[in-house]
Amino acid sequence: RSDPYNFKTGKKNLKTAKTSSRKRAQKTKSNTCHQCGKSFIHKQSLKAHMRIHTGEKPFTCPQCGKRFGHKGNLMNHMRIHTGEKPFTCQQCGKSFGHKGNLMNHMRIHTGEKPFTCQQCGKHFTQKWNFIKHMRIHTGEKPFTCDQCGKSFAHKETLNSHMKNHSGENSYVCQQCGKSLSHKISFKTHMRVHTGEKPYACSQCGKSFGYKQSLDSHMRIHTGEKPFTCQQCGKSFSRKGDLKLHMVVHTGEKPFTCDRCGKSFGRKVNLNQHVKMHFWRDLVLEF
Known part of the structure; x- marks a missing residue:
């Protein structure tokens, strides 16, 4: 194989460089996804990418049966079962199973808040908290009770509401008879009767x-x-x-x-x- 750089003259062999560049372009073009147009250098990468479109999930977790389209995703998932946490915070020593979780955690130390609400200017450290916040502006309530049809903006609120149907409400107000599922909710409710304003x-x-x-x-x-x-x-x-x-x-x-x-x-x-x-x-x- 001829080298595009001539060490004797100290100059590039332009003809060889152009040929190498053309070959790389042809190779990349042959590994192009016909559905989204994304190109890959290696045929194996294209094959793995195609599973996004086909929905194929050839990698199965031997413990819970969950399936994945990529081997790397299966390996990350296996840490749930093994308890392995290879990513450790150098500042506080807390460990995580995924690199993304460590990166999110590091914002606690750096104070970085990369997610900004364009409507009210509020900043957030975590993307998920930003998504939940946006429901204040959009009015979106994606969590619906399958028993009474009432909708909620947050899953936690729905879970708390479901206790009204299951009979799990263990705190009963002796003054008005209202039942509540959590002690803190009961304590907050009692301010209606006591007039406390903390x-x-x-x-x-x-x-x-x-x-x-x-x-x-x-x-x-x-x-x-x-x-x-x-x-x-x-x-x-x-x-x-x-x-x-x-x-x-x-x-x-x-x-x-x-x-x-x-x-x-x-x-x-x-x-x-x-x-x-x-x-x-x-x-x-x-």
Whole structure:
């Protein structure tokens, strides 16, 4: 095989270099996926890639029977059974079964938050937490109860809800009879009756019974508006305000007057309308 570099003259053999380059291009072209156009240097790499399109999974876990399209994925999976954790954090000594998990963990030490919400500017260390956060803006609720049809944004919330159907709720409020599945949920619920407000605003001193209420209140001071209308781009500091705003686009009028049957998109408009009936009745009495 002729070398594209001539050591005697110290110059490149352009003819040989062009031939080598042409051969590499021809080889790469022959290893091109006809479905997505992706090219590979080695035929074996193309063969492995084609399993993405065919769905073929020739590698089977001998312990649980789970199948994989690539040998490397099977080897990574086997660590679940063997308990092997070859990737260790040099700062705290914590070990992981996958390199990706170690890389995610390292952000705790570096403070890196590469996932940024384009709607409210909030930053996240983990991609999964970013995906869950986005459901605040999109209103997506992918986890549905198969017994009552109620949907939830997070799997944990669904799991907690399912205990209402299974009868696992072990904490019963003696004042109102409500059943709860977790001690912390029961403790939080009791504030409805005790009036306890342990969460205080550091800026104005106003207190709240729930952390979510304090978080919502803090947006008054920060000006943050994380709830954005997907149709017109208008943003709101509270989810309830976005819900009320959506009536403008949907034309929905859920608030109906008991006296005349007239419907309104907002409760405040219904209240004003009811006052009109009150004053009319007052005038007629005189």
